[in-house]
Amino acid sequence: MMAKKRSTMLEVARLAGVSVGTVSAIVNNSHSVRPHLRERVEEAMRVLDYHPNHIARSLKTNRSYTVGMIIPDVTNPFFTDVMRGVEDTARTGGYSVILCNSNEDPAQERTHLSTLFARRVDGILLAPTDGHAAEDRLTHRRFPIVFFDRIPTGFRGQAVVAENFEAAYAATRHLIELGHQRIAIITGKLDLRNGIDRLEGYRKAMQEAHLPIYDEYLQRGDFQLESGYDRGLRLLKLAQPPTAIFCCNNKMTLGLMRALAELQVPCPQKVSVLGFDDFDWASSFRPKLTTVAQPTFEMGKKAMELLMRNIEASEEGGEEALIALPAELRIRESTAPPSP
Amino acid sequence: MMAKKRSTMLEVARLAGVSVGTVSAIVNNSHSVRPHLRERVEEAMRVLDYHPNHIARSLKTNRSYTVGMIIPDVTNPFFTDVMRGVEDTARTGGYSVILCNSNEDPAQERTHLSTLFARRVDGILLAPTDGHAAEDRLTHRRFPIVFFDRIPTGFRGQAVVAENFEAAYAATRHLIELGHQRIAIITGKLDLRNGIDRLEGYRKAMQEAHLPIYDEYLQRGDFQLESGYDRGLRLLKLAQPPTAIFCCNNKMTLGLMRALAELQVPCPQKVSVLGFDDFDWASSFRPKLTTVAQPTFEMGKKAMELLMRNIEASEEGGEEALIALPAELRIRESTAPPSP
């Protein structure tokens, strides 16, 4: 059940009585050809059901018009939303995208990286799983690569992220303004800039308000559901539990909510919850979740645009670029003033 | 910032003092070569940081080791779960997968289909957006294609789906056994077999129990969140609303829950909800959702395996194959006996 043999440019050329060069010119309209010839060729293409062979073209031009996108978790709506933005702008630019799922596993990330490399993708979009420069090999080669959402600490290169610091600051401010004093945080991975920045935003808001940050209120998670559940349980079982929890990504928030439900802690009456990452279903929850919404689609769009510019620019002028997109606080029902 | 020029097989051959044929033999170990030569060549590959050019290989072998996967909605966890299964088995088979999102839009589906075709993917995995045979062109060419989850009515070919009929039957039975009599259904698209089969499973269970199916209780949705919300509202506002609702996919269930919340209808006290498709977060909901869980990962795995067999089999023996996977009813808190 192999694909039927497809017709080639040469066959089209023969049928139309022209040279392959002319057919190529028409396909890519790289230079002008007289109308009657163009017609004959187009007719021939129709008759033979000709479709240009991208593979051969790629071999010749050294451009595959394919990019790779590596994300840590396909099942996380944040990343798939970004993916939508990427795909949309990729398509309008004539690119296809190979999506790879690293499952938050550095080893899988590395193998994906190298198969993408062997496949001669023109560039790569990467949300790394850890702070180690798994991308060293690529960046050393001056290979077009742009990071998104997550960037390793000390990274220099091209990336598009959210204004994590500002967003976390605003989120914490909101909790403070509601009157909370015992505010806990469940952080993400702290070898990634987004994890750190969110923590720092929280810290700044707390310090500004002269609120103490207890060690036990600073729980380190890893962006996975389980860690949200586990750290949540830990917080709620404290002798002096917090009255508000700021949770640094969507999956962990889910875990946290599960912990709340299990312990029958009413939200927001007993403890307010504010989660990073908005998602379709946040508003279907009971209570409706207060979240900070990242501009996911926009992030994907910007990242892909940057990557395409990158690929197109044959210069080795690897200009650095760090685009930061503003995030938005969406106040719903999971945050309220603390009970007296 | 183009990629640095990469070394070729010829360069490796020269450095090692052998012919390219020998290098090729070593790379693919297609035939034996004496140990000392092999060593020299491998050393040369290391020195030059040689990576075989998949593009050139594809051109020659007429195999891209890439498949396309078209899904109607990347943001639907059902499909991304399937994707995980696909990617996993693809990788072990040496394949990469280009993921395309049709956004439930037949036009986008068609354009994706044709760009995948132009890119010379070896095969395609498709969950179509409608019953029209958009894939006609492909199937006519005897192009390796396997459908999953959704298949057009009257389809003959290769596909892997869930046992939709049986699952819907079991789900409805569960509601009946709880004592419900006024059971409504929000169906999916009815030009797709999965939509139909779920409806038929419901119908059979109802008829067997000699329960009437009122026209107003049979609400046709389209697998999107909004339709679940809208049809849910309609059902709840009926003079004689149902005491249980069977909802035919996850997104619509979300919409339905939103409608319930908006109208302040307590679930399951006033109306029980049973949703098709389980997902990570179904159990984080309040109430925890009773769902029928499809074997998503398994479905992706089976589909990819079938596709690979298909591609490998150069025979044109287009054997039909319809693999149906059992689904599992997960009883949680959103279903209960009707209030008296």
Added chain:
DNA sequence: GATTTTAACTGAAACCTTTTTGAAACGAAT
């Protein structure tokens, strides 16, 4: 009308592999 310019087209090389064919070398069997 002779010459130059321009436009339209041809033909072949090149991209990097895989694959096929055939040659060389060698040992074993006749």
Added chain:
DNA sequence: ATTCGTTTCAAAAAGGTTTCAGTTAAAATC
């Protein structure tokens, strides 16, 4: 010594496109 097989390797063709140096024909210039 000759034949036959095997193993190992080199050389070249093939795969479908793009690109570039040329060629031809027509148009423009004087």
